[in-house]
Amino acid sequence: MSDQPLFSFRNPWFGASVGITGAIVVLAALAGLIWLPLAQPDLKLSGVWDAICSAAGVPRAAPQTASQRPDFKTSGVIVTSEMLTRPDQVSIGRGATLAQRCAICHGPQGVSDANSPNLAGQFAAVTYKELNDFKSGARVNAIMSPFAANMSNQDMLDLAAYYAFLPRVPSNHLNADLATPQIVTTGAPMRNIAPCGSCHGDIDNKAGSPWLGGQSAIYIKAQLKAFASDIRRNDISQQMRNVARQMTAEEIDEVANYYEAQP
Template structure:
């Protein structure tokens, strides 16, 4: 059998192979450039050029790097470092005490809440400062706090934060029925990428920017974890709390909230 006869249209096998290849090519074009764009109405599939780029996995427009991609939600802009607010003065604490008079209705006269709002007495100044900044920028939304901080200057927030850190933390005796922290607080769940709560929030260790949870109302702590899990709260850096809360069960959230509500004052 000669090469001429093998690749000749007179050869039925050659015709069949060529015909199959052409049919597959045409079907691919129809699916990729006709059917898919008609099903997916979003921008990446609109038009032949967009469909080609999407199929090839390359950008439709090559960016020059000067136009940053805007996030879909307001993010926190506070750069948390251990040195942030590390030098509190008496003047700053005294001024903060005056400014904090507006906060007493919800957070108590001495930073200890009588309701399901957070205790601020003894809380790390970095934590309070970051939350005030986030409320003002919109990274964290709250119908009460957002308007309350709207007129505060950066120095006002620093003074308030330093004043509340200066106050002694409230003493809360441990529950004698639960003398040992639950597993989610002591150990976390490594298989689900959940670190122990105590590693960042007290009991075991501390991470700069992480709030002290001891004595916080259980309802408040549980509500914040649920908000992180649902994505309703998104001012955590690098989305770490959202990822953790999504992996926690409802029972673990309540266990952690109840435990920290009963923890004692700082050593």
């Protein structure tokens, strides 16, 4: 038996095994950290070091690219929780005079019989934002767009203050016994749908979100379908479009009928 140490480079077998293992490690590193990253056609890398960082999971600086702007007008209104929460009595009076032109669609007291939205008791920030969006073109409607085109900012503030001042009137379809749809109370987490009530008042109210109780089911359905099909695009950060796209036709019907039956 040889007296030569087993784990010694003087042992040819040990030296050969270490050399082969080292070669495999180097080849694997070259393949995994450089060759494979550079071989991906959809991964843009600036060099070898960038490829190594990418393979190792190290965050890389984002490439400097020109920001992409939407090819349509977006809402320019910034909504806060304190927006228009201190009504001015003079503004409310002026709004009452201006609202006479709105009565044919929205009713003399802000309650519509024409499947237009009920504005009585609506949050002032909501009415103000929508009028601004109609004026700027962020939201388009054959009737409202030309109507809002010549309105001044003060006109919009006055109308918003007046309608917010009016009391909410119970719906003609009031039904307190109608069961609350699940999507209103809990949403659909697996489809990334938050509860409707978390923004629209049943659970909480988010700044800029309209009160939906008593609104026409026909109107609500039309707006949800418009958001889902990208026809209406004045929701900030696509909040409503992202929700409406995930909703089923049955859920849209349930939500519309439920809110129409609420006070």
